[in-house]
Every structure is written in structure tokens, then in C-alpha cells.
Amino acid sequence: MMKPKSILFVTVVCGLFRLSTATAQQKDSLAIDLNTALEIALNENPTVKVADMEITKMQYAKKSAYGALLPEINLIGQYQRTIKKQTMYMDNGFGLGGDVNPEDFEPEELEIIEVLGKLMTPSGGDGNGGFQVGRWNMYTGGVNVSMPLVVPSLWKNIQMSEVDIQLAMEQARSSKINLVNQVTKSFYSFMLAHDSYLLFKQTYATDSINLENIKNKYEQGIAPEYDVITAEVRLKSLIPSILQAENMMKIAELQLKMLMGIDDDVPLKVVGTLSDYDEVMFDAIIPADTSLMSNSDLKKFDLQTNKVQKLYEMQKLQYAPSLVSSFQYTYISQNNDFKFSNYKWDPYSTIGVTLSIPIFNGGQRHHNLKQTEVQLSQLRYQRVDLERNLKLAVKNNIDLINKSVKQIMATQSSVEQAKKGYEITLKRYETGLGTIVELNAAALAVTNAELQYKNAIYDYLAAKADLEKVLGYKITPIDSKN
Template identity: 75%
Template sequence: EGIQVGRKNSWTTGVNVSLPLVVPSLWKNIQISQVDIELAMEEARSSKINLRNQVKKAFFSLLLAKDSYEVFKETYRTDSINLDDIKNKFKQGIVPEYDVITADVRLKSIIPNILQADNMKKIAELQLKMLMGIDSEVPMTVSGALSDYEESMFQQLIPADTSMVENSDLKQFDLQSNKAQKAYELQKLQFAPTLTSSFNYMYMSQNNDFRFRDYRWDPYSVVGVTLSIPLFNGGQRYYNVKQSQIQLWQLQEQRKDLERSLKLSLKNNIDLIHKNIEQIVATQSSVEQARKGYEITRKRYETGLGTIVDVNAAALAMTSAELQYRNAIYDYLAAKADLEKVLGYEL
């Protein structure tokens, strides 16, 4: 018969602790995670800037539609008074029937413009509600007019600093380049050795039964240091470094293209602002002259020195000047909003 050696049951419990001492790739991964956090914050800032730009332009579009609607309504009211006056003069035999027909046609031709302006106002209001997260059924009241921005327009100057250091697109690209640079450094660190320490503290017991309280537990501990040196993996680390290097170069070239595009956009917006300011001054003068010309034409018609055609032409010129004036203010405000988006801050 053989001799039985050992026990039927073996029990082991303990703690195993491992601590990295020198692991360069781990440090670099922590730095990459920090860049990811900064990139996420900048992306959130970019979303805020884009939304603010869209809300501003939608609000200005609503003001433009509202002002255009008011201009056509005022024109309709004025022409209605003129038509009533011409009808009374026709009944008295002062003016021919042609003047009544012409004035009536002129009045009816304004109605499609009123309807179109009212429709544009409703569309602009819905767009603004959508951007602001407001239900379309909730009533909205818009106060003010485009002309309210005229005084502040001449007080605000174009900033001397146009370096675009706050531009969100450039900041995101710089963070992506920084991340790519750290990823490139991480690939190079794959060639570096790593040093880790470990500590084991264990209890072991061997018995033939399951009476745990009677077990004898024998403790033992082990402390060690492990040095790992990467020697060969088929060239994978080398090609990973090359791939990261190429990606880093591509990002650098793409940033140059983005910077050139943003500089062009910046220059275009500044030029548009200057042009729109000049246009506002010119159209404001045109509005005053058109109103004066309309009053003179009305007086000439009432005294028999002018015709109804002259009155209609003067009224059309006045309406056109009013609309051009408001469009010029809108173009200025839209260009200013786009400039703020490129610069990354409000003026």
C-alpha cells in the first residue's frame, strides 16, 4: 500500500498589491485624458457661440420682417386715404376717372406685399422659437425695431485686435494637434522600459475536514520589483510612430488652411460692416429725400400741377427707400454677428 501525503483541502487567501513606479506611457495617457476634457469644454463653448449667432440672426430677421410688414401697412393706410380723397374729387369733377382707377390699382397691388411680409414674419418667429426651445404654440411678443440699433452702431468700433486667439475653431484644432502630439510621444514611449513593484501577503491552510475554526493558517509575504524591457514585436511600434507622425503633420497643414479661411472670413465681415454703415447713411438720406419728394408731389397733384402717375412713383420711391434702409441695418447686424462668431467674443 502507498503512503498518503498532504491534505485533501487547500485554502489560500490574501492581498496582492501592484504599484507602477516608472511607466512613461501611463503618464502620457493621463495627459491625453486632460486634453480630452479641455477639448470637450471647448466644443461646448463652440456650440454656445454658434447657437448665439443663430439666435441673433433669427431675431434680426424677425425684426426685419416686422418692420417690412409695418412699412407696407403704413403705405396701404396712406394710399387708402389718397384713394378716398381722389374719389371725392372725382365726384366733384375735379379729377378724371383714370386717377381713381390708377389709385385703386396701386392700393390693391400693396396687398400681396402685406401678405408676404406677414408670412415672412410668422416664419421668422417660428425659427426663433425653434432655436430658443420655445413651443410654437406659445405666444411671443417682439419689441423694438431695427432703427433702435442705429445709435449704438456708430458707437461700436471694429476691435484693433483681430488675432482670433478666442476663435473656437482654432482652439479646438490646437487642442486636437496637442492631443496628436501627445499620441505621437506615447507611441515613442512604447520603446521605453517599465518598472513596477508588487507586494503579496497570503494565508494558506491545508486540512482534511471543514472545521475552519480548528485550521492552522500559515502566513507568508513577498515583495518584488519587475522590470519590463520591450525588445521586439515585429516592427509594429516603429510603424505606429510613423503613422502618428504623419497624422500630426496633416493636422498642422489643415490648421494653416483653417486659419487662412478664417482670416478671409474676418476680412469679409469687416468690409461688409464698413459697407453697410455707408449704405445705412446713404439710405437714411434717401428716406428723408423720398418723404420730402412725396409731399411735394402730393401738393403738386392737389394744385393740378402734377399727375397721379407722379404721386404713385413718389410713393413707390418712398416705400423702396424705407425697405432699403431697414435691409441695410439688418445686413450690418448680421455681419456684426458673424464677426463676433469668428472672433469668439461679443463686441
Template identity: 65%
Template sequence: MNPKMLMMLLVMLLSLNGLNVANAQQTDSLHIDLNSALEIALSENPTVKVADMEIKKKEYAKKSAYGALFPQMDVIGSYQRAIKRQTVYFDEGFGFGGDIDPNDYTPEELKILEVFGKMMSPDPESSGDGIQMGRFNVWTAGLNVNMPLVVPSLWKNIQMSEVDIRLAMEQARASRIDLINQVKKAYFSLLLAQDSYNVLKLTYETDSLNLVNIKNRYNQGIVAEYDVVTAEVRLKSLIPNILQAENMRKIAELQLNMLMGIDGDLPLKVTGSLDEYEATISNIIIPADTSLLQNSDIKQFDLQAQQAKNAYEIQKLQYAPSLVTSFNWTYMSQNNDFRFSDYRWDPYSTIGITLQIPLFSGGQRYHNVKQSEIQLHQLGEQRKNLERSLKLSIKNNFDLINKNIEQVIASQSSVELARRGHEITLKRYETGMGTIVDVNAAALAVLNAELQNRNAIYDYLAAKADLEKVIGYEIAPIEDINW
């Protein structure tokens, strides 16, 4: 392959990146750093918005629980149409007959009472259908008022509502902590993909120039054709890696866009590089606090345990008596037609107090209390297991961070040595003391060292972000710590 064809191939490869730049110029790019990415995500991500809505929902639930302590007033209205009116029989004469002392009345009065008694209480065996009572249309309208005076379970429900709000707030905080962790790792992944792409592209450009130099030396008869073929093979072998790095950069960009809750078609322009974070590693103090006081999982679990305890108290309060007062004011009208203007409305009202003392429920209350007790014991054991798991996670993250710091330091030295070795190999090759194989091996060593260094930095930042998620707060640099 002649130099002109090689340069055309290089131009075509770099045009992939140039096309993205052109599109970014046509569409406004979003320039972000880590802080702005976190700020956008915390304000636009749907998960955070849903968690905030949950807090509002629990606040309304608390107000609803308080509302149960106030009087409950209902306006009632009803209409009933009798298909068949009720039949009533008065076997004892409706106050006449067996209860009458004949000595108290004259014979004429006794005859009148006997006739009147038969009219008011016909004998069902002799008179047939008896007396039908009521009218076909019954209209009712009124007001019912009920107010709890002593209902212990309502008071406990209010306490449960307060715990629900605190749990919703902690869940919202957990959503933010988890989102921050995801955004940081997505941002660092984008930096890793971007840096890897830049390293591969720079390597391609350098090897392209070396290939041109080798071709010139071949044309002068200084090196063999094997050197040209070997250099071309190495150059072409970089193209798939460059394309893969570009694809990984696009995927990381889409992931970060999704987490920030913005349109995925909007190009991102991230500022900074992993090298800048490498310089701050020595300024970070990793805390040795494993108390988990700020861990969201522990806080949520403790609030859920408080809910279970309140539920247990409610089950015990089912044994307690309750006192409720009620008031009713009703107007009723009974008619056989629909001439509303002629209706007569009769008032009816009552006021009373109801005392309810639980005595026996088939053992339901007792068994419900026992279930709640077992649940509390289960939660106690589960909390111990959760705490052990979180402390183990912290220890693993500590080990990962320390290992990654060692890898970063080692990779820094590897990069310097690999670059120095590459320079020496090039000089040996130019003086005829080295081979093209040595040059390619040295160039590959530089590339691997560069990529390993950036991967080590990413691993450190990801482990640090995971540790911050577990302990529940961000690990600040030395200069930001308030001593």
C-alpha cells in the same frame, strides 16, 4: 368697391394682427431685448448645458488618471470544483532509488526504503493510474495590492487629461460664441420681419385713405374710373406681402424661442427696432486686428495639436522600462465535502517588484512613433490652411460691413428723397398735373426704399455678428471701450 367694403377688408386684415395681440394678452408674453435674449439663451440652451457637462466629464477623467498612480487593491475570492483530479507520477522514486547509496544503509533498511519508494512512486507501466493529487473543492480568498513605481506613460496620461479639460473649456466657449451669433442674427431677423410688417401695414393704411380720397374725387367727377381701379389693384397687391411678412415674423419668433431654449408657445414681445441700431452705426469702431488670438477655432486646433504631441510622447515612452510592486495575501482551503465549519484555511502571501524592459515587439512601437510624427506634420499644415481661411473670412466680413454701411447711408438718402417725391407727386395729382400712375410709382418707391433701408441695417448687423464670431469677442461701441 365702395368705401364701406374697403374698410371692412382693412378691418379683416388688421384682425390677423389683433388676434395675435388678444392671444398675447391671454397668455403672458415674454418682453425681451437683445441682452435679455442672450442671457436666457446662455442659461437655458441645451447646447451650452451639454458643453458644460463635458467639462465636468473631463475633470473626472483627470482625477481617474491621477488615481492610476495610487495603489490598486482588490479583494479576491474564488471557488473551483475538480471534475477529475490530477494524476502525478514519480519516476525517480520521490528521492528513493537512484539517489540512494546502498553503502550507507543496512540490508533491512534498504528493504524498507525499497517498499516505501514503490508506494510513493508506482511505475505507470506496472501500477496503472498513478497517484491522484488534490481535493475536489478548492476555496480561495485574499487581497491583491499593486502599485506603479516608475511608469512614464501614466505621467504623460495625466498631462493629456489636463489638455482635455482645457479643450473642453474652449469648446464650451465656442458653443457660447456660436450661440451668441445665432441669437443675435435671429433677434435681428425678428426685428427685420417686424419692421417690414409695420412698414407694409402703414403703407396699406395710407393707401386705403388715398383710395377713399380718390373715390370721393371720382364721385365728384374730378378723376376717371381708371384711377379708382388702379388704386384698388395696388391696395390689394399689398395684402400678400403683408401676410408673408407676418408669416416671416412668426418663423423668426419660433427660431429665437428655440435658441433661447424656452417653450415655443410663449409669445415674444421684442423691444426696439432696426432704426435704433441704425443710429449707433457711427459709434462702432471695427477693429483691424487679424491676429486671431481670441479665435476659438485656432485655440481648439492648438489644443488638439498639443494632444497629438502628447500622444507622440506616449508612443516614445513605450520604449521606457517600467517598475511595479505587488503584494498578495491569500487563504486557501481544499476539501472534499461542504462542511464549512471543519475547513482548514492555510495562508499564503508574497511581495515582489516587477521590472519590465521592452526589447522587441515586431516593429510596432517604431511604426506607431512614425505615425504620430506624420500626424504632427499634418496638423502643422492644416493649421496654416485654417489660419488663411479665417483671415480671409475676416477680410470678407470687413468688406461686407463697409459695403453695408455705405448701403445704409445710401438708403437713408433714398428714403428721404422717395418721401419727398411722393409728396410732390400727390400735390401734382391733386392739382390735376399728375396721374395715378405717377402716384403709385412714387408710393412704391417709398415702400422699396423703406424695406431696402431695413435690409441694409440687418445685413450690417449680421456681418458684424459674424465678424465677432471669428475674432472671438464682441465689438463694443466707442463709449464702452476702455482706452
């Protein structure tokens, strides 16, 4: 006869399961399938948003590079206070002293020259005394305009900016491909955990009914007490598996919520089961073309190599001459006081071109060029290694898909056989021809076969998702290609 403690334990566990189910139903759950999960993730995941912003950022960088070819206009304003004035020296009164022919000038002009000569030579006429020039305050205001006419390195920099935009776009595409792969596998993991949880609960419910039947037979004297004890042990042994499956389901749900970019307090409800994919999974065929033409990692690597190539070409153009035009228009005022209303402003303007021919800069250009040449050689070897690893990944995923297909077919058959065997064993036990040990073994075989079948489906779907990630596009069903 079943002990009161055992009866109480089973009753409490059943009550907890019912309470957990009722509580979950009271909350508003978000019903999702794979397409819904992907749609939400692509709209809400921060990684995708950051990648899209990077494209906008690179577009502004390209406009900035084009701006370097346009005129640069600056308003300037400057004030200078003279601490000590400059001293100027002039020999023999502007150089006119001993070389002056009096017959060439009028008497009044000769007097002026004589006075100027004395002013220029205050120390006695030897020209070594000098005199101070300038005023204490100087103000400058105006506009400077410069524009590159021939600067080859700027043109190549624009080409590098265009490569940056293409690289940012490919990185955004790569982020979406990675996100789709992660969400897809996380959704399948959540579905696998959910199916396992439901399978254990269903097994628990079936075994509970069997336990009640065995108890009734024991009370009628048809079944021995050993059968009741064995059935109780079998029922209790399912509880850890149920709790573990429930915990795995919660972890998978949290992982999926994080990838989808939704709050943790929003409960998710899976639409369908892994068994639903059994009917459509074989509609998709492995493409014969595995040339990696759409692989995002390879495209990003080629764009990065192209960027380094542009850098190499730009470094070579640093040996080329450059021509820059300039224009300046300023007003200058020099005064000894701060009476601004009395200031006189004198205009000053220039226009010209500057030709710069690189000659020598310590060998920096040469060494930078050699460094970039080595980097290009490294990239060529790295691309060969990357392509080899990607081809290996394609082969491994295809092999895993083929292996999973065989496992699905084998486990599908074993599930049918296990269920049939369980029904036969149950009939034998009910008629007294079988034992409880045989019945438990048959029930365990059904559970294991179901788990293996669902795991095989998950392995197939995960391998297919990984193959799509490497190839860079979704493997479409046969019907959609017609």
C-alpha cells in the same frame, strides 16, 4: 364708381388685419431685446448645456487617469473542483534508494525510508508508476494589491487628460460664441421681418386713406374713375407683400424661439426697430488687431494638435521599461467533502516587483509612432489652411461692413428724398397738377427706399456679428473703452 365686390373685399381684408392684431394683443407676449434673447438662450439652449456637461465629463476622466497611479486593491474568491487528480512521479523513494548510507540513519528511520520508497514506486520500484496528489475541492480567498512604481506612459496619459479638459472648455466657449452669433442674426432677421411687416401695413393704411379721398373726389366729379381703379389696384397689390412679410416674421420668430430654447406657443414681441441701431451702430469701430488670437476654431485646432503631440510622446514612452509592485495574501483550503466547519485554512502570501522591458511586439509600436508623425505633419498644413480661411473671412466681413455703411448713408438720404418727393407729388395731385400714376410711383419709391434702408442696417449688423464670431470677442463701442 367703386364696385360693391371691391368694397367688400377691402372691408374684409381690413377686418382680418384688425382681428389679427386684437388676437395677438390678447395673448401674453414676451417682450425681448437682443440682450434678453441672448441671456435666455445662454441659459436654456441645450447645446450650451451639453457643452458644459462635457467639461464635467472630462474632469472625471482626468481623475480617472490619476487613479491609475494609485494602488489597485481587489478581493478574490475562488472555488475549484478537481475532475482528475494530478499524478506525481519520484524515483527510488525521494531519490534515497541506491544512495542511502545505512550508517547515517537509525533503524527506525531506515524502516520509514523503505516504506516511503515503496509508496513512491507502487509499480515495483522502477519509479514509473507515480501516485495521485491533491484533493477534490479547493477554496481560495484573499486580497491582491498592485501599484505602478515607474510607468512613464501613465504620466503622459494624465497630461493628455488635462488637454482634454482645456479642449472641452474651449468647445464650450465655441458653442456659446456660435449660439450668440446665431441668436444675434436671428434676432435681427426677426426685427427686419417685423419692420417690413409694419412698413407694409403702414403703407396699406396710408393708401387706404388716399383711396377714400380719391373716391370722394370721384363722387364730387373732381377725379376720374381711372384714378379710383388705379388706387384700388395699388391697394390690392400690397396685400401679397403684407402676407409674405407676415409669413417671414413667423418663420423668423420660430427660428429665434428654437435658438433661445423656449416653447413655440410663447409669442414674442420685439422691442424697438432696426432704425434704433442707426444712432449707435457707428459707435463701434473695427479693431486694428485682427490676429485671430481669440478665435475659437484656431484655439480648438491648436489644442487638438497638442493632444496628438502628447499621444506621440506617450507612444515613444512605450519603449521605456515599467516597474510594478504587487502584494498578495490568500487563504487556501483543500478538502474531499463539503463539511465546511472542519475545513483547515492555510495562509499564503507574496510580495514583489515586476520589471517589464519592451523588446519586440511585431513592429506595432514603431508603426504607430510613424502614423502619428504623419498625422502631426498633416495638422501643420491644415492649420495654415485654416488660418488663411479665417483671415479671408475677417477681410470679407470688414469689406461687407464698409459696404453696408455706404449703403446706409445712401439709402438714408434716398428715404428723405423719396418722402419729400411723395409729399410734393401728393400736393400736385390734390391741386390737379399731378396724376395718380405719379402718386403711386412716388409712394412705391418711399416703400422701396425704406426697405433698402432697413436691409442695409441688417446687413451691417449681421456682418458685424459674423466678424465678432471670427475674432472671438465682442466689438465694444468707443465710449466703453475709455
